Amino acid sequence: MSFQTSSFTSADSSFSTLPIISASLKTIDSPPEYNGLSSSHLSNPNSPATSRYQDGATVSRVSHLDDPRFPSHTMFPSTAVFNTTVRSSSEPSFGLDVMWPNWPPNLPEPELLRHLVEVFFVFHPHANRLFHGASFMSTLSLPPNHPKFPSPPVLHAICAIGSLYTAVVTSPPLPDFRESPPDEIFLQRQRIKEQRIDSFAEQQAKHARETADHLNSLGEDLFQVFQANIILSWFYWSHSRWVDVFLFSAHSMRLSVPLGLNMCPPFHSISNSERPASILPPARNVIEDEMRRNAFWLAYATERQHGCGNGWALSLDDQDVSQLLPVRGDQFEHGILVTPQDRQWAHTRDLLLVHPEKQTDSFILSSEDV
Structure with a gap:
């Protein structure tokens, strides 16, 4: 890391010899290509548990990650003070902090973003199933235009639900049941009467929806859109926004079908179609394959649990689910x-x-019980 000096002059003030940090980040090597669970394992029970990668190597019930354990990031104390203002990437940020020039708009600053991601992984019970914690945290250090940098809908959704576990950002107030009945599902009516500004969490949830809709229309980062929808369902559930829970959990289940997450080889659709069973590319490694499976079961559980309280028709019939159950948590972490x-x-x-x-x-x- 090296320090350089430069000068900045504006109409109001002059900054001379302003220190600027320039840093170089090492790009994470891409994992070898993973061909998924082979159907030969189904026909031959005695075949070894091996999977062939792009480089011709095979693995046999061992981890292909050097250190799958969750990294020990420094947590911010409860008394820490953050600048929670969401700054556009075009606005200057003076000081010694490293700020990517192409930082996504509407995302909080990197320091606050990392804090919200950390508390999400520490406190949410399903965070380390929806994502591989160690891999996800490492991608936050990449430049925003790197293909492995997390998609904006995921980061916005994590910022929204991460607000539940920290006091450095604002969250929506608890519903006042003196003003609306407990079984009211259209809480937005009361929200309009309050005429209050959106909290930080609500702003991030809206940005997650907007960016997810944009990527949906482009057909890009669809699995990360799927993950963002699951997180938004959790966020709306925590604030009793039942209409949004119903819509986003239903959207997650419908999206799982073209993504091929409801089935696993050798099972496939009986219809003849020119479209592939999944519009997602094959998983590159064991962790990615199991993460997709975990995401499906989390979306499935959210919709089934919510459906128990209203009796409305569900979005995916159980007869259309031919998927393996997840693996143990330690097996997922170690690949x-x-x-x-x-x-x-x-x-x-x-x-x-x-x-x-x-x-x-x-x-x-x-996963079995739902």
């Missing part, structure tokens, strides 16, 4: 390949009664 012979399917007989000893944890059981 360990688990073959179909060692795990259960959504349609496995006696699924609710039989639990394999080596494939049982709280997340797997919760």
Whole structure:
């Protein structure tokens, strides 16, 4: 890291010899291509649990990550003070902090963004299933135009729900049931009467919706759009915005079908179509493959749990789900390949009664119960 000096002059003031930090970041190597769970594992129970990568190497129930453990980032104390103003990337930021010139608009500054992401991974029970924590945190250090940098809808959604776990940003107030009945689902009516400005969390949720809609129309980063919709469902659930929960959980389930997340080889649709079963490219490694599966089950659980309270028709029939259950959390973090012979399917007989000893944890059981 090197220091340079430059001068800045404006109509109001003059800044001379202003120190500017220039830093170079090492690009993270791309993982080798992963071909997914082979159907040969289904036909031959004695075949080893191996997967072939682009470079010809094979893995056998071992991690292909050097250090899959969650990095020990320094947490900000509760008394820390942040500038929560969302600054456009065109506005200058003076000081010694590193600011990318192409930082996405409407995102908080990098320091606050990292804080919100950290508290999300520390406190939300499903954060480390929807994402691979160590991999996600490392991508935050990349430049915003890097292909591995998280998509804006995901970051906006994490900022919105991260506000639940920190006092440095503002959140929506709790609903006042003296003004509206507890079973009121259209809380926006009361919101209009209050005439208050949006909190930081509400602003970020709106930005997440806008950027997700934009990427949806372009067909870009669709899996990250899927993840953002799940997080927004959690955010709206925490604030009793039941209409938004219904719409976003339903959208997640419908989006899972063209993404091919509701099925796993060798199962496929019986219809003849020129379109592939999934418009997503193949998963590059075990972690990405299992992360897609985890995301489907989280979206499935959110919609099923919400549907229990209203009796409305669901967005995806159980007969259209031919997916494996998730793997254990430690296997997901370490990128360990688990073959179909060692795990259960959504349609496995006696699924609710039989639990394999080596494939049982709280997340797997919760996926079975819904």
